[in-house]
Amino acid sequence: MEQNVLIVDDEKPIVTLLTFNLKQAGFQTDQAFDGLAAVEKAAHNHYDLIILDLMLPKMNGMEVCDYLRTHHIHTPILMLTAKDEESDKILGLESGADDYLTKPFSPKEVIARIKAILRRANKTTQSPTDKLRIGNIIIFPERYEVEINQVLITFTRKEFELLHYLAKHKGKVISRDQLLREVWDYDFAGDTRIVDVHISHLRDKIEPHSKKPQYIKTIRGLGYKMEDIK
Structure with a gap:
């Protein structure tokens, strides 16, 4: 079964690039171009992972991430940021992102990170349940x-x-x-x-x-x- 990834970015060329490469790698994709749309889609659809840009209109990536975690939506999140500042990376992690990548990035690296996050999530669900x-x-x-x-x-x-x-x-x-x-x-x-x-x-x-x-x-x-x- 193909895994479904929600791509959230207001830059349409980036969404197009990621959509093409993820489909080539065997993923299904959906898109959102602002934070409010991302929250709406994540709340009403199942995604295996969300690629979430930091700088978004209506709600920024940290606000989206914080909203999802507060409402117990634990879909793994890969945060994208155009800034290479340590504070932005840390704030992304504090808001509940699982990992981050700084723009510009290669589609190959994005796919490698996605696969790593999904492998880990799968291992965790299969781990022993003893407290x-x-x-x-x-x-x-x-x-x-x-x-x-x-x-x-x-x-x-x-x-x-x-x-x-x-x-x-x-x-x-x-x-x-x-x-x-x-x-x-x-x-x-x-x-x-x-x-x-x-x-x-x-x-x-x-x-x-x-x-x-x-x-x-x-x-x-x-x-x-x-x-x-x-």
Whole structure:
């Protein structure tokens, strides 16, 4: 069955280019040219992934992303931006995007990123459903839910997948490159900043004091390690 991708960009030549290349790669496509149309389509149709431009009329990409996540629409999102500024990338991730690409980009790279995101989403749905307990944290993989001290905490899909992976490998030092491979399914050298941003978000949500983390420790020069709190 062909996977369906919603392409959201107000630049019609880019939409045309992506539509052609995605169809050549075996995907079905749909299009939206502003943020309001994107929200409407995403709310009433099934998509396996959304390609979402940052700079859109009516609602920008971050507003669209935030709206979808707030309304529990967890379709994977690949954010596109014409800006090569770190702040824009971080804000895109904070609003719930799974990954980002900076314009200009090659269609080949877009397709590689899409396939990586979809492979990872498929692996997650097939993963064991046993709950995990780390200290006061209980992770429910089948529900994409986390309880801390019996309070339900909201995570983006990628934050959840990162937390779940670290919890499954508690006590082990995991490098940033390994996290890119296993959580983002990158089979090439990626931007490890995306890992650091998500780790920071996790600490804000699970740590009693995010500046003095007890659960997710930074192992300088090596990566991260999740530890149990007794």
